[in-house]
Amino acid sequence: MKRTLVLVAVVLAALSGQRILAFCGFYVAKADTKLFNQASQVALVRDGDRTVLTMANDFQGDPKEFALVVPVPTFIERRQIEVVDKVLLDHLDAYTAPRLVEYFDEDPCRPIAAEMMSGVVGGVTGGLQKRSRDLGVTVEAQYTVGEYDILILSAQESGGLQTWLRQNGYKIPPGASSILGSYIKQGMRFFVAKVNLKEQAKLGFTFLRPLQVSYESPKFMLPIRLGTVNARGPQDLFIFALSRKGRVETTNYRTVKLPTNVDLPLLVKPGFKEFYKAMFAEQVRREDMRAVFLEYAWDMAWCDPCAADPLTTEELKKLGARWIGDDPRGGQNAFVSRLHVRYDAAHFPEDLVFQETADRQNFQGRYVLRHPWTGTAQCNAADGYRRELTRRQEREAQNLASLTGWNVDDVRAKIGRVKVE
Numbered sequence: 140m141k142r143t144l145v146l147v148a149v150v151l152a153a154l155s156g157q158r159i160l161a162f163c164g165f166y167v168a169k170a171d172t173k174l175f176n177q178a179s180q181v182a183l184v185r186d187g188d189r190t191v192l193t194m195a196n197d198f199q200g201d202p203k204e205f206a207l208v209v210p211v212p213t214f215i216e217r218r219q220i221e222v223v224d225k226v227l228l229d230h231l232d233a234y235t236a237p238r239l240v241e242y243f244d245e246d247p248c249r250p251i252a253a254e255m256m257s258g259v260v261g262g263v264t265g266g267l268q269k270r271s272r273d274l275g276v277t278v279e280a281q282y283t284v285g286e287y288d289i290l291i292l293s294a295q296e297s298g299g300l301q302t303w304l305r306q307n308g309y310k311i312p313p314g315a316s317s318i319l320g321s322y323i324k325q326g327m328r329f330f331v332a333k334v335n336l337k338e339q340a341k342l343g344f345t346f347l348r349p350l351q352v353s354y355e356s357p358k359f360m361l362p363i364r365l366g367t368v369n370a371r372g373p374q375d376l377f378i379f380a381l382s383r384k385g386r387v388e389t390t391n392y393r394t395v396k397l398p399t400n401v402d403l404p405l406l407v408k409p410g411f412k413e414f415y416k417a418m419f420a421e422q423v424r425r426e427d428m429r430a431v432f433l434e435y436a437w438d439m440a441w442c443d444p445c446a447a448d449p450l451t452t453e454e455l456k457k458l459g460a461r462w463i464g465d466d467p468r469g470g471q472n473a474f475v476s477r478l479h480v481r482y483d484a485a486h487f488p489e490d491l492v493f494q495e496t497a498d499r500q501n502f503q504g505r506y507v508l509r510h511p512w513t514g515t516a517q518c519n520a521a522d523g524y525r526r527e528l529t530r531r532q533e534r535e536a537q538n539l540a541s542l543t544g545w546n547v548d549d550v551r552a553k554i555g556r557v558k559v560e
Contacts, residue, residue: 167408169236169446170415170504178375180228181361184459185382185495188355191459195228196347202334205347206309208365209330210322212356214279215291221351222285227454228349231379233447235435235477237397237504239411240444244512247520274299279328286339287350290331294323304331312368322362353459361491367484373428378478378491381455383462386436386498387476391489394478395430397422397504398542404535404554405508414506417543419479424544428486435477436502474499509535 172178182193198205275295282289294300297320304311309331322329330352366374380387388394398418407414422432439449450473455463460473480491511528514521536554540547 167241167508168239168411169233170238170412171232171236172375172377174412174416175375177371177373178377179366180232180377180379182228182231182379182381182458183361183387183493185359185380185387185493186460186462188357189353189459190356190359191351191353192361193223193228193349193351193458195225195349198347202339202347203336205334207330207332207350208304208309209352210327210362210365211291211330211352211354212325212327212358212360213354214328215330215352215354216280217282217284219353220282220284220289222287222348223351223457225346225349227450227458228379230447230450230454231458231475232377234442234445234449235379235437235475236446237415237434237506238444238446239408239506239508241408241508241510243510244524246512246514246516247524248514248516248518274303276300276303283335283338284350285348286335286342286344287332288335290329292329292331294319294329296320297323300329314368315365318364318368321364351459359493359495361493363482363487363490364484367482367487370483373481373483376480376482378476378480380476380478380493381439381458381460382474382476382495383460383472384495384497385474386433386496386500386502387478387493388433388496389431389478389491390494391492392480392487393426393430394433395422395426396433396502397479399503399505400507401538401542402507402509402531402535403539403542404532404550405510406553407506407539408508411506414539414543417545419481421542421544423481428481428483431478431480431491433476433502434479434504435475436498436500437475438499438501439473439475 180195184191277293280291297316536550
């Protein structure tokens with residue numbers, strides 16, 4: 140039977156020298172969206188009332204089984220729909236991913252220039268039915284875009300829409316009727332896509348490329364409720380929001396910054412993926428799965444430390460940031476916010492509603508490893524360093540346990556016996 144993807148982003152129903160001194164460290168690992176199962180990616184570009192929504196498909200299986208249903212706030216014309224390269228979202232993911240950075244302690248017996256010390260901490264901080272009078276469903280438009288056949292539907296009531304979708308091969312899960320009805324009451328249309336197998340073969344693609352749709356509407360939102368109807372447990376959604384103003388946040392749920400700039404034991408380096416998944420799960424638990432987490436917020440023109448190069452002007456334009464071409468500052472006038480939400484129907488009964496803010500303060504999920512100095516030099520500073528190192532290792536163990544919910548004694552055992560003086 141044909142399976143239908145219904146938004147959250149896309150969900151299977153069956154996420155210079157001066158700059159160097161700012162951190163005095165370097166990036167060694169990142170936590171990208173590939174770490175999470177049942178994760179979807181969406182890029183949202185907002186400029187006035189214009190929204191450009193790019194949705195990545197993580198569909199696995201026979202392309203003829205694929206379908207996508209997305210509520211949209213207005214009618215969509217052919218010129219507003221594009222198929223884009225997946226590398227755009229992959230680049231956004233890599234650039235904004237939470238990162239692990241390393242530092243190496245200096246010989247405490249060697250004098251260090253005061254100006255070098257001042258910047259160590261760096262606070263970042265088949266046949267298509269036409270109009271069906273009986274069901275109250277209208278096919279307002281139909282297009283073929285790349286490898287997709289796309290319909291724009293409107294409906295008078297949810298039962299008719301549900302019946303129409305089922306009659307045309309879309310599997311709609313039980314419980315979807317009330318959610319569809321709420322979108323109909325808001326006057327929203329439905330963007331429906333299937334794979335055109337002939338076009339896909341002609342184009343030569345063996346995977347489904349992201350779909351992009353742009354529209355004008357005062358509503359700045361992302362519909363996620365349909366994707367919760369028959370989901371197998373909580374899902375992860377990653378939203379890369381681009382604005383010329385500043386940081387993007389949710390208005391109907393709390394937007395919470397992840398813990399950041401935390402010193403951790405060296406054992407985290409080979410296990411950074413496991414650490415990050417455990418840390419995120421613990422933060423979700425503490426917020427009772429009722430918060431949207433900010434993982435990154437930064438001007439696109441630069442990064443510190445960089446997990447990937449900033450997106451080029453051309454890439455930003457392809458994502459919908461049309462204003463970039465008219466601004467000599469280029470990427471500096473594109474502010475990216477990376478939001479990560481784990482959700483289900485019980486904890487997220489409403490669609491996500493966003494607002495642009497004027498906050499351009501930089502933020503990144505950043506976790507720090509500090510390699511101890513292991514020299515044998517003797518001086519008063521070295522004696523003090525060794526005493527402080529023991530206390531520092533204990534703080535790192537406590538930090539790791541607190542962030543992840545792991546037992547601190549187990550952490551101590553893994554890093555070696557820690558003696559607090």
